[in-house]
Amino acid sequence: MNNLKKDIGDPLFLQYVSKYLKAGVKTKNGKIKYTDVGTPQGGVLSPLLANIVLHILDEYMEKFKEKFDIGKTKRDNPAYSKIRYQIIKTEDEKLLRKLRMELRKIPTRYPMDPNFKRVEYVRYADDFVILIEGSKNDATMIKNNVKAVLDQRCGLTLNEEKTTITTLKDGKFLFLGATIKKLKKNTTYLTKVNRKGKNLRVASARRLLIGAPIWLLLNKMKESGFIKQNRLGKTVPISKTSIMNLSHYEIIRFYNSKIHGILNFYSFASNLNSLRYILYLLQMSCAITLSRKYKLASFATAFKKFGKCLICPETKVKLYKPETLKVSHNFKNNGVTDPFNALSIN
Numbered sequence: 606m607n608n609l610k611k612d613i614g615d616p617l618f619l620q621y622v623s624k625y626l627k628a629g630v631k632t633k634n635g636k637i638k639y640t641d642v643g644t645p646q647g648g649v650l651s652p653l654l655a656n657i658v659l660h661i662l663d664e665y666m667e668k669f670k671e672k673f674d675i676g677k678t679k680r681d682n683p684a685y686s687k688i689r690y691q692i693i694k695t696e697d698e699k700l701l702r703k704l705r706m707e708l709r710k711i712p713t714r715y716p717m718d719p720n721f722k723r724v725e726y727v728r729y730a731d732d733f734v735i736l737i738e739g740s741k742n743d744a745t746m747i748k749n750n751v752k753a754v755l756d757q758r759c760g761l762t763l764n765e766e767k768t769t770i771t772t773l774k775d776g777k778f779l780f781l782g783a784t785i786k787k788l789k790k791n792t793t794y795l796t797k798v799n800r801k802g803k804n805l806r807v808a809s810a811r812r813l814l815i816g817a818p819i820w821l822l823l824n825k826m827k828e829s830g831f832i833k834q835n836r837l838g839k840t841v842p843i844s845k846t847s848i849m850n851l852s853h854y855e856i857i858r859f860y861n862s863k864i865h866g867i868l869n870f871y872s873f874a875s876n877l878n879s880l881r882y883i884l885y886l887l888q889m890s891c892a893i894t895l896s897r898k899y900k901l902a903s904f905a906t907a908f909k910k911f912g913k914c915l916i917c918p919e920t921k922v923k924l925y926k927p928e929t930l931k932v933s934h935n936f937k938n939n940g941v942t943d944p945f946n947a948l949s950i951n
Contacts, residue, residue: 606622606623608657608658609622609657625648625650626643628645651730652730655730658759658761659728659731659733661758661759662728662733662751662754663726665754665758666726666751669747673724673739673743675721675722676718676722677721678714678721679716679718680720680721681713681715682712682713682716684711688704688707688708688711689708692705717740721738722738723739724747725737729781734778734780735751741770744770748763748770751763773786774787779818782818782821783816783871783874784817784818785814786814786816787813788813788814815873815874815875816874816876816879817871817874817879817880819876819880819882823840823883826883826886830845830846831890832890842886842887842889842893843893844894845859846894846897849897849898852917853898853917853918854917854922856898857891857923857924860887860888861924864888867884868930877930877931880930881930884927888924889904892915893907895907913926
């Protein structure tokens with residue numbers, strides 16, 4: 606409210622926002638639950654208010670980047686230069702081949718050059734990630750600074766349980782429902798580059814790989830009652846007893862909404878084909894649900910009665926089964942803002 610008052614002078618507007626923050630949330634049993642924690646999750650104003658408050662952090666990180674970023678490029682890697690020199694001097698073909706293979710495993714630039722640092726900050730609502738080209742001490746310092754800015758200037762507390770410092774060398778991190786990690790160095794795939802007038806073939810730079818967190822989706826499916834762990838610890842699909850009273854058409858539409866929601870959100874995922882297992886479990890859960898609804902012997906009987914797409918006899922609506930899974934990089938949310946909500950039941 607203090608941030609809003611700096612730029613907005615309309616007392617009636619400020620009163621409406623204040624009432625919105627204090628209105629509370631209606632629970633499933635119809636009672637109003639009041640809270641002083643902040644903006645309600647899922648509220649229409651919550652993303653906008655988050656941007657207004659966290660704009661202070663955005664400005665801080667923008668100014669911090671101007672001071673933190675130093676150096677135009679990293680210095681040459683001595684280990685790389687040493688092998689390059691050996692390649693120039695040797696005439697032995699077997700040794701040349703061995704040295705070139707060794708060279709592809711070594712970065713051309715010195716990885717931990719103290720005279721070269723970079724920081725990048727990305728935020729979406731109240732989730733943000735800070736990428737650092739620097740030391741662990743730099744990362745710890747930035748985390749402490751951000752924590753102080755949030756506490757002293759934004760009135761917010763950094764969630765220590767969800768905040769971690771990790772390296773992309775061997776690790777990965779979760780951001781906005783996607784796992785992000787660095788590609789492994791490929792010593793066999795080479796690209797052509799021109800350095801100081803010379804055409805060279807070097808190992809490709811490693812890029813970030815963005816994928817779908819299959820294990821998290823499985824956990825969400827288990828929580829939502831689509832799958833379970835049997836006595837042997839194996840993941841098996843189960844029926845959705847809560848929707849058995851719905852019509853055949855409504856059950857198919859229900860499962861199709863889950864399938865489309867996941868595929869639309871993860872259209873960019875590098876491991877898109879891995880989602881076939883998720884789709885298979887949802888399709889089997891649908892078949893088991895229909896078999897119990899119609900009191901059939903098994904899910905196999907449901908497939909035999911309604912076909913492999915479990916077609917509704919009255920409306921001819923089918924369970925969606927994509928023929929191919931092609932990765933798309935248009936980076937639009939396609940109406941799905943949370944991939945895990947696609948598996949929940951409202």
